[in-house]
Amino acid sequence: MTNTGRLTLGLCLLAALGLGQAGAQKATLTIESWRNDDLKIWRDSIIPAFEKSHPDIHVVFSPTAPTEYNAVVEAKLKGGTAGDIIACRPFDASLALYKAKYLTSLNTLSGMKNFSTVARAAWSTDDGKTTFCVPTAAVIHGFLYNKAAFKEAGVTVPKTEKEFLAALDKLKANGKYAPLVMGTKDQWESATMGYQNIGPTLWGGEKGRTGLLKGTAQYNKGGFLQAFEALGRWKAYLPSGYQALAYPDAQNMFAQGRGAVYPAGSWDIATFRTMNPKLDLGAFAPYTFAAGQKCVIDDHPDIGFGLNATGKNQAAARTFLNWMAGDEFAKLYANALPGFYPLANVSYKVNDPVAQQFLDWRKTCGASFRSSYQLLSRNANPNNENDLWNASSQLLNGKMTPKQAADFVQKNLASWYAPQKGK
Known part of the structure; x- marks a missing residue:
């Protein structure tokens, strides 16, 4: 074989070897x-x-x-x-x-x-x-609580709204802890950790949420209105100066052990573990409002x-x-x-x-998700999610009644979303 032939054969073998290696990559x-x-x-x-x-x-x-x-x-x-x-x-x-x-x-x-x-x-x-x-x-909505505060005030974990408000009354009388740690400065917490936390149980979870999509349910009727009314009952238990309290401020207050109950999303668990590993955390699911009612969580x-x-x-x-x-x-x-x-x-x-x-809670409660996230917030202005932030915070600030808050959200949704027009 000539040198040229040997060189050609060698190059072919090397090429074949390279292709084999590439195929095995x-x-x-x-x-x-x-x-x-x-x-x-x-x-x-x-x-x-x-x-x-x-x-x-x-x-x-x-x-x-x-x-x-x-x-x-x-x-x-x-x-x-x-x-x-x-x-x-x-x-x-x-x-x-x-x-x-x-x-x-x-x-x-x-x-x-x-x-x-x-x-x-x-x-x-x-x-x-x-x-x-x-x-x-x-992420799952619910409530975090300070076990030390509950023990000191003689409070047990609430399962119903009546028990929840009674517990907050005891904590308020104790005077050492802010009963309910949340501010309204950033607005979104009022809706996300307030209205959307307790609301699904009142509007029947997916039945109510999909009712909004179909136009068979409205924000100013039934469970959606009742959720604004229930949220309004939180006002008396928020920290002093809550109108100026931003989300990080509320986190700091609760992490430092100065608050008793923190309306929460599960996303905050790791935050509090980092901010204060010694804080004795507990949790309870969104409470119910009537005998035999099943809790519904925002999952x-x-x-x-x-x-x-x-x-x-x-x-x-x-x-x-x-x-x-x-x-x-x-x-x-x-x-x-x-x-x-x-x-x-x-x-x-x-x-x-x-x-x-x-x-x-997935085993014991029904599941839904935030009412404004599917279809209803596609419009830039008015926007259903932003309207809920605004209405929920103004309700807690005493600037709107529950009915005014519900009517505001419903009117804006009906102004552009076809299934809700005329409702």
């Missing part, structure tokens, strides 16, 4: 997310667990700052440079990406059977027929993950998303982020006892 998945505070959790816990059982797939978690995420990920999707898996905000932001064909249907993903209709709603089309993100985690969707429709590693990405729908991921995620709960109907436990209390 791992698929690399990139995850886009706004949760930059989760980077260590993904890198140290979640990704190693997945790669251990899927050695042919390598995963990279690539977060963007929360305030920049929507614009950045949309630009990447338009430019064809986005990762294989896209973190999905609930409702309209992700629905817009699906409508633009950047996200694809996940209806055929086997793990989707682990999610209820309520869990899928935040990442489904308006008709509910197509789900385009794996529902990953939710509110927070984050999902979808498949980039033009991603290069479709099969590997679907494998990862399917894994996210199972119990191994649920256990890892729930314990890495206490207070953020996987939405899959799979078995897992949470190590943090208070976070587990919130989770246990």
Whole structure:
């Protein structure tokens, strides 16, 4: 064989070897997310667990700052440079990406059977027929309380509104603790941690929420009006100067042990564990209002993950998303982020006892999510979510009666939302 022939054969062998090595390379998945505070959790816990059982797939978690995420990920999707898996905000932001064909249907993903209709709603089309993100985690509404304050005032954990108000009266008489720690300066807490916390039990959870969507229920009637009336009864128990109290101020007050009850979302559990590890936290579910009434919790969707429709590693990405729908991921995620709960109907436990209390309410209470989040806040001005913030805070500030607050929200919704027009 001539030298030229040997050289040609050698190059061919090297090329063949290179192709063989390339074929054996791992698929690399990139995850886009706004949760930059989760980077260590993904890198140290979640990704190693997945790669251990899927050695042919390598995963990279690539977060963007929360305030920049929507614009950045949309630009990447338009430019064809986005990762294989896209973190999905609930409702309209992700629905817009699906409508633009950047996200694809996940209806055929086997793990989707682990999610209820309520869990899928935040990442489904308006008709509910197509789900385009794996529902990953939710936050749950309820109440945190200072066990030391309860013990000192001789207060027991309330289950009904009557017991709740009686407990606050005792705590107020004790004088050492602010009975109910919440401010109205930032407005959103009045609605999110107040109205949307106790309201679902009064309006019947999903029955009431979907009634608003269909136009068969209104904010100024029935349970939705009753929720404003119930919220108004909190006014007498808020801290001195609550009108100037911002969300961080309320957190500090409660963390320092100066308050008794904190209307909460489970997202605050980890915050208080960090701010004051010695604070003896307890939790109780949204109270009921009548004998035999079943509690309903806001089990509110927070984050999902979808498949980039033009991603290069479709099969590997679907494998990862399917894994996210199972119990191994649920256990890892729930314990890495206490207070953020996987939405899959799979078995897992949470190590943090208070976070587990919130989770246990799924077994005893009905579930819904915030009334304004699906369809009703698509209008820029008036906007249903912003109106609820405004009305709830003005109610607590004594600037509106419950009926005025309810009429204000209803009138603005009926001004643009077709099913509510004329109601």
